[in-house]
Amino acid sequence: xxxxxxxxxxxxxxxxxxxxxxxxxxxLTASSILLKVRKLGGTLKASVPCSxxxxxxxxDDSINYAxxxxxxxxxxxxxxxxxxxxFDAAGEYEAEVEVTTxxxxxxxxxxxxxxxxxxx
Numbered sequence: 001x002x003x004x005x006x007x008x009x010x011x012x013x014x015x016x017x018x019x020x021x022x023x024x025x026x027x028l029t030a031s032s033i034l035l036k037v038r039k040l041g042g043t044l045k046a047s048v049p050c051s052x053x054x055x056x057x058x059x060d061d062s063i064n065y066a067x068x069x070x071x072x073x074x075x076x077x078x079x080x081x082x083x084x085x086x087f088d089a090a091g092e093y094e095a096e097v098e099v100t101t102x103x104x105x106x107x108x109x110x111x112x113x114x115x116x117x118x119x120x
Contacts, residue, residue: 012079014078031101
């Protein structure tokens with residue numbers, strides 16, 4: 001699914017990270033997370049830091065806030081807060097999520113897609 005934006009938008013992008021082998025949420029409490037964005041075919045444009053969110057996303061897209069998921073990051077949820085410079089030109093963009101825990105860096109395989117149009 002593509003996210004549709006207008007140049008200069010400052011979207012809040014919720015992200016849920018799960019282990020592809022098990023489908024279980026990855027505990028992010030001791031991690032730093034970046035949403036790495038580039039214009040399609042281009043080089044890295046922005047690395048947006050993500051803040052941790054409480055809750056666990058369930059199969060029906062509802063969110064479970066019961067313990068232990070009442071702790072931010074425990075259920076694999078985070079939020080990328082993009083500023084106006086990230087999507088400042090019309091075009092197609094893509095992003096990936098990078099999780100760093102200690103010396104270990106894991107990049108999620110899923111590519112997030114964005115279409116940005118000019119502002120009126």
